[in-house]
Amino acid sequence: MSENASAERTGFREVKEDIVSRIKNRTWGPGELLPGEVELSRQFGCARATVNRAMRELAEEGVLERKRKAGTRVVQNPVRHARFEIPIVRHEVEASGAEYRYALVKREVLTPPDWLQARMGVNSADRVIHVQCMHYSGNSPYQFEDRWINIAAVPKVEQADFTSTSPNEWLVNEVPLSKAEISFSASSASDEVARFLELKSGEPVFVAERATWLEELPITYARMSFPESYRLVSSL
Amino acid sequence: MSENASAERTGFREVKEDIVSRIKNRTWGPGELLPGEVELSRQFGCARATVNRAMRELAEEGVLERKRKAGTRVVQNPVRHARFEIPIVRHEVEASGAEYRYALVKREVLTPPDWLQARMGVNSADRVIHVQCMHYSGNSPYQFEDRWINIAAVPKVEQADFTSTSPNEWLVNEVPLSKAEISFSASSASDEVARFLELKSGEPVFVAERATWLEELPITYARMSFPESYRLVSSL
DNA sequence: CAGTGGTCTAGACCACACA
DNA sequence: GTGTGGTCTAGACCACTGC
Structure with missing residues (x-):
């Protein structure tokens, strides 16, 4: 029953949180270039697809900016997005x-x-x-x-x-x-x-x-x- | 040089659009159960992951409702979502x-x-x-x-x-x-x-x-x- | 308990954009 | 050209939940 405590796999949520916390603690400042997906997947010990989903969602949320060849950066001017529900x-x-x-x-x-x-x-x-x-x-x-x-x-x-x-x-x-x-x-x-x-x-x-x-x-x-x-x- | 014109692969965007149009033309009415991912991936001739991403995004957008074991349904009361940018x-x-x-x-x-x-x-x-x-x-x-x-x-x-x-x-x-x-x-x-x-x-x-x-x-x-x-x- | 979606992987090819 | 992200695949295991 007792699972190996270290057996946790690295999921895209963990990757997201980790990236966010690194931005919060200024490891990566505004506008700064992040390592590529391949590099990060090595650091996190997971597949590139996992890192990709994490970064893609963070870009969707307005935290990161991604461009082919140019790489991924922390957004400079965090344009805030707000979502509202318009019910019946x-x-x-x-x-x-x-x-x-x-x-x-x-x-x-x-x-x-x-x-x-x-x-x-x-x-x-x-x-x-x-x-x-x-x-x-x-x-x-x-x-x-x-x-x-x-x-x-x-x-x-x-x-x-x-x-x-x-x-x-x-x-x-x-x-x-x-x-x-x-x-x-x-x-x-x-x-x-x-x-x-x-x-x-x-x-x-x-x-x-x-x-x-x-x-x-x-x-x-x-x-x-x-x-x-x-x-x-x-x-x- | 000349590629086979019919060689287009089915991407998740196409799957999304196809699902949306089937909802628009009432193939799938409100509240109706959609086929499972495996079945759809056969119909579309693509991998399950592709169908999964399409349906996941449509769920995110409030078009579909997904539950394990229960399957995927067209949302009943399309709670409208609006997104606003709050700039500096x-x-x-x-x-x-x-x-x-x-x-x-x-x-x-x-x-x-x-x-x-x-x-x-x-x-x-x-x-x-x-x-x-x-x-x-x-x-x-x-x-x-x-x-x-x-x-x-x-x-x-x-x-x-x-x-x-x-x-x-x-x-x-x-x-x-x-x-x-x-x-x-x-x-x-x-x-x-x-x-x-x-x-x-x-x-x-x-x-x-x-x-x-x-x-x-x-x-x-x-x-x-x-x-x-x-x-x-x-x-x- | 069994079926459905949720997620991860390893690998591959592609498209774009910068040098 | 060439490196980066964008996407697809085939397969696998897992977790939730309705039956």
Whole structure:
């Protein structure tokens, strides 16, 4: 039963940690060149593939910079990366323990406004569905959603009435794996947004915008407004 | 010379794309079980390691869910992930083509306030440096930075005066690879923030908060306020 | 307990980028 | 040219976990 304590194999996690700690203790300073994979695999007593995976992941994480022939260096200006999870509103609310409530505010079919044509490349001849709805956490307004959906991209959307299912959830089930651009900003509540979020006009709101395409085909653009209390926290 | 045109090997990128397209065209619906790695490697005519890397990365990206013995499934509720780059302010401003200007507003040594002890686990007996400074893009206020630094974690900070280098840049060079928690929110400008950002009190500001530790040791907490015009856009 | 993914190896060839 | 990382392979053993 008692295993040989020294029998541990060197895994890529150990290699990663070792490299990181050498950077932390300044063995390898910013911008400095690391030994090649072959050399390191000898030092660590493992296969080159193991070192390769370790260094590849560290490069992915923004710690190292790798170039063929040039070698691997510690990144100079550690551009920080933060990763955020953007869950479905209902799940987000329910995860907090509160009851989720949804209400459709408006649903209309229009020709795409100019800004939408410019923003997403929607064809001016196409029609779009404009939906506004509210998401509540218990009895408190949680999010006001203002969304545009390209009918040409998702014809079935004309049959969806969004009275009981939010457009986001409907789309998630209908359009798998679309590509998205997301941005965050702060803004003053417009009269309309203030009314739905139960704020005064001009009070700060947190705004998330999301535009999605499926292979260059514009699907939807959404602007989601949250009251001041909302906080977006990095995962990982 | 002329290579056999059909000699293309199946790489992990091709495997990834193929899997993704099969999900897009509903060959594999949400929650559905995919064939095992061995089976897929036969279908694709490549080694299992290649399929493994493809599926591992897709799992990393949130497209697939993998469990030993249970197999690999298409993710049910595609929790969207967004990745953001948090650059050094100076670089961010200079990248926009504007001239960067920096000004120290305040620098003082204090005992850590209660909220900071609670937030970061700073020892109440330790001392902290409190720094406030402004970052300008051309002549426009770009960011107001309010930062606390744990002297016990970075003793050299007592010698830094921050009159010409911003605390962020100083720290980046002094403390490599610290772990950070980042959050974003919207807030009303306090009198102080409004004064520095040249806004009216109560106007919306975009707030980024960052807390960093080095191996459980609290290093610094910073609250950065941006005027309404600021927009954080997802990379990747 | 048995099947699936997780990882490691040893070796090989390739593609790029610098000299 | 030539060295470095990028990737693939075929095979092996392991660890977790659902049955």
